[in-house]
Amino acid sequence: MKGNIVVGQSGGPTAVINSSLAGVVSYARKIGVEKIYGMHHGIEGFLKDDLVDMGEYIRNDEDIELLKRTPSAFLGSCRYKLPKIEGNEEVYDKIFEILEKHNIEVLFYIGGNDSMDTVKMLSDYAAMKGKKQRFMGVPKTIDNDLPITDHCPGYASAAKYIATSMKEVIRDNESFGVEKPTILICEIMGRHAGWLTAAAALSRGEDCSGPDMIYVPERTFDMDDFLARVKKLAAEKHSVVIAVSEGIKVADGRFVCELGGGADYVDAFGHKQLSGCAVTLANKVAAETGLKTRAIEFSTLQRAATHIASLTDINEAFACGYLAAQAADEGRTGEMIVIDVKNRDPYQVGYSIHDIHDIADVERPLPAEWITEDGTDINDGYVKYALPLIQGELQPIFVNGTPHHMVLKENRG
Numbered sequence: 001m002k003g004n005i006v007v008g009q010s011g012g013p014t015a016v017i018n019s020s021l022a023g024v025v026s027y028a029r030k031i032g033v034e035k036i037y038g039m040h041h042g043i044e045g046f047l048k049d050d051l052v053d054m055g056e057y058i059r060n061d062e063d064i065e066l067l068k069r070t071p072s073a074f075l076g077s078c079r080y081k082l083p084k085i086e087g088n089e090e091v092y093d094k095i096f097e098i099l100e101k102h103n104i105e106v107l108f109y110i111g112g113n114d115s116m117d118t119v120k121m122l123s124d125y126a127a128m129k130g131k132k133q134r135f136m137g138v139p140k141t142i143d144n145d146l147p148i149t150d151h152c153p154g155y156a157s158a159a160k161y162i163a164t165s166m167k168e169v170i171r172d173n174e175s176f177g178v179e180k181p182t183i184l185i186c187e188i189m190g191r192h193a194g195w196l197t198a199a200a201a202l203s204r205g206e207d208c209s210g211p212d213m214i215y216v217p218e219r220t221f222d223m224d225d226f227l228a229r230v231k232k233l234a235a236e237k238h239s240v241v242i243a244v245s246e247g248i249k250v251a252d253g254r255f256v257c258e259l260g261g262g263a264d265y266v267d268a269f270g271h272k273q274l275s276g277c278a279v280t281l282a283n284k285v286a287a288e289t290g291l292k293t294r295a296i297e298f299s300t301l302q303r304a305a306t307h308i309a310s311l312t313d314i315n316e317a318f319a320c321g322y323l324a325a326q327a328a329d330e331g332r333t334g335e336m337i338v339i340d341v342k343n344r345d346p347y348q349v350g351y352s353i354h355d356i357h358d359i360a361d362v363e364r365p366l367p368a369e370w371i372t373e374d375g376t377d378i379n380d381g382y383v384k385y386a387l388p389l390i391q392g393e394l395q396p397i398f399v400n401g402t403p404h405h406m407v408l409k410e411n412r413g
């Protein structure tokens with residue numbers, strides 16, 4: 001590679017998105033790339049020529065280690081949809097003008113389905129106009145809904161947080177309920193796919209019975225059936241804990257969170273903000289049963305918890321970044337790194353590269369065979385899939401009692 005590179009982070013952050021950034025930067029440093037730029041707030045910032053000089057932050061291996069332990073998107077993120085090429089060429093011309101101005105040979109974009117659309121559009125435009133710049137996708141999403149790849153960096157760490165927190169709140173809920181149980185409803189992210197909510201099943205083991213029910217968006221939610229099941233559980237148990245996906249919908253297509261009045265905000269990709277489903281259900285159960293209820297929304301905690309990130313996930317996220325840079329160095333473009341699991345027990349992982357056109361904008365649901373027939377639980381097939389992914393921990397660097405992070409300088413000039 002003779003020119004410079006730029007890396008962007010896009011979409012919802014994860015606990016390991018900075019490990020992928022560290023991977024790209026590590027490879028680029030190894031081959032002596034002169035300038036390693038970061039996009040401040042993804043392609044949206046790039047369009048304003050808002051760049052970060054990664055050389056000011058990454059000078060040695062210790063800096064790489066701190067970046068890997070830093071939650072959220074170090075460079076800042078965005079949810080920005082590139083317009084269709086036809087009729088909007090000025091947007092693409094602007095991007096290529098900035099690439100040329102900084103002698104950038106390769107653009108890396110770390111993101112999920114929507115972000116891979118950006119890689120697709122830019123590589124298509126380059127091919128159409130005979131431009132020499134190359135574009136590589138690095139997978140990332142806690143939702144785990146990218147196709148082709150076995151799983152997505154970021155998913156396992158969010159799953160580990162969810163499994164851990166489920167165990168802890170189940171313990172808490174079990175401490176009361178001598179006469180009547182408290183009904184605890186936990187809301188988990190994942191948009192239209194149940195991968196993350198399924199992770200609540202990973203809390204099950206010899207020291208924890210796990211949630212009593214798990215509801216994923218792949219199945220239509222039936223309110224009457226749900227209430228009947230809750231009443232039955234409440235009559236039999238001193239603690240009832242239920243995991244629900246933020247994206248569950250009733251038969252007429254409305255999200256459960258909309259029944260309580262939430263979900264007004266819609267982003268550039270047309271995604272509604274899904275939040276409030278646990279509160280809606282807890283209020284409904286309280287009104288129907290008179291029992292004490294509590295709603296917990298894991299919300300951004302589940303994607304920001306780098307202090308309990310999976311070491312397997314951190315290593316794979318780093319590898320995806322590193323290998324994307326290596327592939328670009330070999331002249332590849334318009335592709336994304338894919339994780340291939342060769343064996344689950346013992347766990348053996350490999351990597352390949354796949355055409356971005358098969359990946360951008362495609363959402364992969366949780367396989368139907370892992371959802372129990374009545375649609376209220378997740379079976380062992382999923383557990384076998386996910387368990388190897390959440391193994392291992394990386395000790396944070398504690399300063400004054402809290403984990404230390406790498407932060408962008410405010411006045412970057």
Ligand code: F6P
Nearest residue numbers: 012142143189190191273274303
């Ligand atoms: O795409 C990742 C994700 O965390 C989804 O699971 C969730 O629905 C969404 O982002 C929330 O996005 P925001 O924080 O922008 O509301």
